[in-house]
Amino acid sequence: xxxxxxxxxxxxxxxxxxxxxxxxxxxxxxxxxxxxxxxxxxxxxxxxxxxxxxxxxxxxxxxxxxxxxxxxxxxxxxxxxxxxxxxxxxxxxxxxxxxxxxxxxxxxxxxxxxxxxxxxxxxxxxxxxxxxxxxxxxxxxxxxxxxxxxxxxxxxxxxxxxxxxxxxxxxxxxxxxxxxxxxxxxxxxxxxxxxxxxxxxxxxxxxxxxxxxxxxxxxxxxxxxxxxxxxxxxxxxxxxxxxxxxxxxxxxxxxxxxxxxxxxxxxxxxxxxxxxxxxxxxxxxxxxxxxxxxxxxxxxxxxxxxxxxxxxxxxxxxxxxxxxxxxxxxxxxxxxxxxxxxxxxxxxxxxxxxxxxxxxxxxxxxxxxxxxxxxxxxxxxxxxxxxxxxxxxxxxxxxxxxxxxxxxxxxxxxxxxxxxxxxxxxxxxxxxxxxxxxxxxxxxxxxxxxxxxxxxxxxxxx
Numbered sequence: 001x002x003x004x005x006x007x008x009x010x011x012x013x014x015x016x017x018x019x020x021x022x023x024x025x026x027x028x029x030x031x032x033x034x035x036x037x038x039x040x041x042x043x044x045x046x047x048x049x050x051x052x053x054x055x056x057x058x059x060x061x062x063x064x065x066x067x068x069x070x071x072x073x074x075x076x077x078x079x080x081x082x083x084x085x086x087x088x089x090x091x092x093x094x095x096x097x098x099x100x101x102x103x104x105x106x107x108x109x110x111x112x113x114x115x116x117x118x119x120x121x122x123x124x125x126x127x128x129x130x131x132x133x134x135x136x137x138x139x140x141x142x143x144x145x146x147x148x149x150x151x152x153x154x155x156x157x158x159x160x161x162x163x164x165x166x167x168x169x170x171x172x173x174x175x176x177x178x179x180x181x182x183x184x185x186x187x188x189x190x191x192x193x194x195x196x197x198x199x200x201x202x203x204x205x206x207x208x209x210x211x212x213x214x215x216x217x218x219x220x221x222x223x224x225x226x227x228x229x230x231x232x233x234x235x236x237x238x239x240x241x242x243x244x245x246x247x248x249x250x251x252x253x254x255x256x257x258x259x260x261x262x263x264x265x266x267x268x269x270x271x272x273x274x275x276x277x278x279x280x281x282x283x284x285x286x287x288x289x290x291x292x293x294x295x296x297x298x299x300x301x302x303x304x305x306x307x308x309x310x311x312x313x314x315x316x317x318x319x320x321x322x323x324x325x326x327x328x329x330x331x332x333x334x335x336x337x338x339x340x341x342x343x344x345x346x347x348x349x350x351x352x353x354x355x356x357x358x359x360x361x362x363x364x365x366x367x368x369x370x371x372x373x374x375x376x377x378x379x380x381x382x383x384x385x386x387x388x389x390x391x392x393x394x395x396x397x398x399x400x401x402x403x404x405x406x407x408x409x410x411x412x413x414x415x416x417x418x419x420x421x422x423x424x425x426x427x428x429x430x431x432x433x434x435x436x437x438x439x440x441x442x443x444x445x446x447x448x449x450x451x452x453x454x455x456x457x458x459x460x461x462x
């Protein structure tokens with residue numbers, strides 16, 4: 001009977017244990033971004049019929065870093081026969097395993113209730129009437145414990161105490177089940193009752209989703225409590241008989257519980273590594289995507305991305321019959337600035353200008369980009385001419401306010417800019433290249449007229 005039960009439960013565990021497939025990949029975030037329960041947004045790996053969420057519960061934020069990945073790989077190579085990980089990984093696994101147990105209980109609650117009811121019907125129809133008076137109180141007490149368990153697993157506020165309440169209920173249930181055989185007088189039913197008690201012990205050990213150490217503690221405590229009740233009430237169960245069925249069934253259950261947790265830990269490590277690898281690939285992909293649309297030095301939109309946004313806003317302004325303006329600006333005497341202060345200082349100068357320009361492109365649709373070298377370009381959709389001219393004045397004032405010393409400038413002692421600005425009411429006849437061409441022409445005119453100034457025009461005016 002025990003061997004059959006062990007084979008049956010082994011097959012069941014294979015079906016119920018977590019698969020190694022990871023859940024969806026994490027959303028893009030830097031390599032050292034904290035992964036909290038809201039960042040992960042559920043589990044680090046999934047299993048058939050339930051989702052394991054390592055960061056669900058009261059756990060601190062975990063950072064996925066190369067050091068953590070290396071620690072996981074070392075843990076995987078060392079094996080984990082003692083069923084213990086380093087503290088960071090153990091925190092993740094503990095929350096995951098608890099969540100798996102909760103989900104399993106919720107998923108199979110109806111099946112458990114039906115099986116318990118059928119067991120009661122079977123006993124009621126096969127027990128002698130003289131034995132029912134001893135069975136019914138035990139059956140009722142176990143039923144109350146089962147109802148309490150099914151209610152508790154559906155109350156998320158008690159999730160943190162899952163191991164505690166399921167351990168207590170499992171211990172009480174096992175004690176009640178073990179109390180049934182000694183109360184039966186019919187020899188055939190007594191044998192059947194012992195078989196049920198034996199299988200019940202194995203099932204509780206293997207299927208309760210308790211941690212291995214917890215299930216040993218509660219199982220042994222149930223056996224001890226049963227023996228105390230047997231001796232207290234003078235029930236007919238010799239110690240040799242108890243040892244003959246309780247110890248083997250407990251050992252089988254312990255073995256299955258150990259193998260189950262060991263396998264869960266192995267799959268968890270594999271899934272965690274897969275998740276980290278996917279996270280790293282995601283981060284690399286999004287970094288490459290960001291670099292494809294951002295200037296590496298200033299982190300502004302690059303020329304290609306600016307062109308795409310300009311085309312999009314052009315179409316929108318054309319549809320809404322709204323004006324669209326751009327400003328193309330150039331840093332005055334920037335070559336001389338590099339010659340005097342060096343290229344690193346020149347880079348810092350461009351970064352400072354970029355940060356100042358970003359403050360003048362804060363509304364939806366507005367954009368600032370680096371057009372090339374020391375040239376920048378700004379986009380202002382749905383902006384009236386009066387507003388745009390005021391913006392041009394503010395831009396020049398912002399750059400002057402930086403007070404970046406420039407001994408090589410012929411127009412001021414600090415860094416200044418020249419701006420060519422153009423406005424258009426987009427139509428099908430015009431296109432973005434003409435608008436940029438006009439802004440470039442006006443920029444050249446501003447430089448020719450002495451720099452440190454702006455020139456503005458409309459596309460239909462020339």
